[in-house]
Amino acid sequence: MELSCKSEYAMLALLALANHYTQGEPRQIRQIATEQQIPDRYLEQLLATLRRGGLVRSERGAKGGYLLAREPWKVTLLEIVECIEGLKTRSSATKSSPKTIESAIVREIWQEVRQTTHSVLQKYTLQDLKEQRDAKQQLNIMYYI
Amino acid sequence: MELSCKSEYAMLALLALANHYTQGEPRQIRQIATEQQIPDRYLEQLLATLRRGGLVRSERGAKGGYLLAREPWKVTLLEIVECIEGLKTRSSATKSSPKTIESAIVREIWQEVRQTTHSVLQKYTLQDLKEQRDAKQQLNIMYYI
DNA sequence: TTATACCCCGGTTCTCCACTGGGGTTTGTT
DNA sequence: AACAAACCCCAGTGGAGAACCGGGGTATAA
Numbered sequence: 001m002e003l004s005c006k007s008e009y010a011m012l013a014l015l016a017l018a019n020h021y022t023q024g025e026p027r028q029i030r031q032i033a034t035e036q037q038i039p040d041r042y043l044e045q046l047l048a049t050l051r052r053g054g055l056v057r058s059e060r061g062a063k064g065g066y067l068l069a070r071e072p073w074k075v076t077l078l079e080i081v082e083c084i085e086g087l088k089t090r091s092s093a094t095k096s097s098p099k100t101i102e103s104a105i106v107r108e109i110w111q112e113v114r115q116t117t118h119s120v121l122q123k124y125t126l127q128d129l130k131e132q133r134d135a136k137q138q139l140n141i142m143y144y145i
Numbered sequence: 146m147e148l149s150c151k152s153e154y155a156m157l158a159l160l161a162l163a164n165h166y167t168q169g170e171p172r173q174i175r176q177i178a179t180e181q182q183i184p185d186r187y188l189e190q191l192l193a194t195l196r197r198g199g200l201v202r203s204e205r206g207a208k209g210g211y212l213l214a215r216e217p218w219k220v221t222l223l224e225i226v227e228c229i230e231g232l233k234t235r236s237s238a239t240k241s242s243p244k245t246i247e248s249a250i251v252r253e254i255w256q257e258v259r260q261t262t263h264s265v266l267q268k269y270t271l272q273d274l275k276e277q278r279d280a281k282q283q284l285n286i287m288y289y290i
Numbered sequence: 291t292t293a294t295a296c297c298c299c300g301g302t303t304c305t306c307c308a309c310t311g312g313g314g315t316t317t318g319t320t
Numbered sequence: 321a322a323c324a325a326a327c328c329c330c331a332g333t334g335g336a337g338a339a340c341c342g343g344g345g346t347a348t349a350a
Contacts, residue, residue, distance in 0.1 A: 061317025206348025207294040
């Protein structure tokens, strides 16, 4: 369960798609990449992963691009991170079950940590991020005046 | 902020030290390593890190070994993880401040996740682990009867 | 003096991240 | 039909870190 650059990029891309969700028109990799300052060839791979994970769908050919596969409020951040990080299980988590009592105890703590991270990520959807974005946008305009 | 194998080993080692804390005699790497099933040369490195981090102190020479630097209830799991993982900041966290509004939003979420992980790890001390261990120990004995 | 411990440094293999690049395929437009 | 715009797949690269192994040095008790 990482919070790597990959996940951040994925979030940004999906948020970009969520912002244009009502239009119903696909957005291109290049667009998103320049808008969100992400290396485009890298973003391409991430979007492919998200597509295989069923979070976005793509349209090929000219005027093609990517669209959210679901409504923004039906996509939790947990789904995104799990899709992109691919259920990493570092720390020899599942493999090699704990032999000593002590290691069982430690694993329980690890489990608790993982659980709380999950619940944080699960309580937010793309819609929430979009709303936060809009709020912040408004704030910036206010300051500008 | 990782939950790698390293951290698990460190926890186990410190827990092993905590269990013998009242004796006041140092425990050797080899002892701990065989008891907790950790490769000893690797454990050596981790204990060195913990020593530099002020969590354990060492006595050299024959009859030497390692001791907890503080009482078990004064060592939080967060300290251990931070000492061993060395304040990792993956995801380009601190470096390269967010340029877009969207990335600022995502960073806030990241921050929240990190915060909750911290608070979970901070609420436990080595003493707590020791007590959990003892409780589980008792349970196993009960089952055996 | 010797055996026992820690101490320090270095190297290895592996995996993953964050990219970059080449070439192929689908599709709308002219 | 030709073309360009997009996605698609696959491959490679450089660096970092994890999880080790090993050698040789140094302090200390017996």
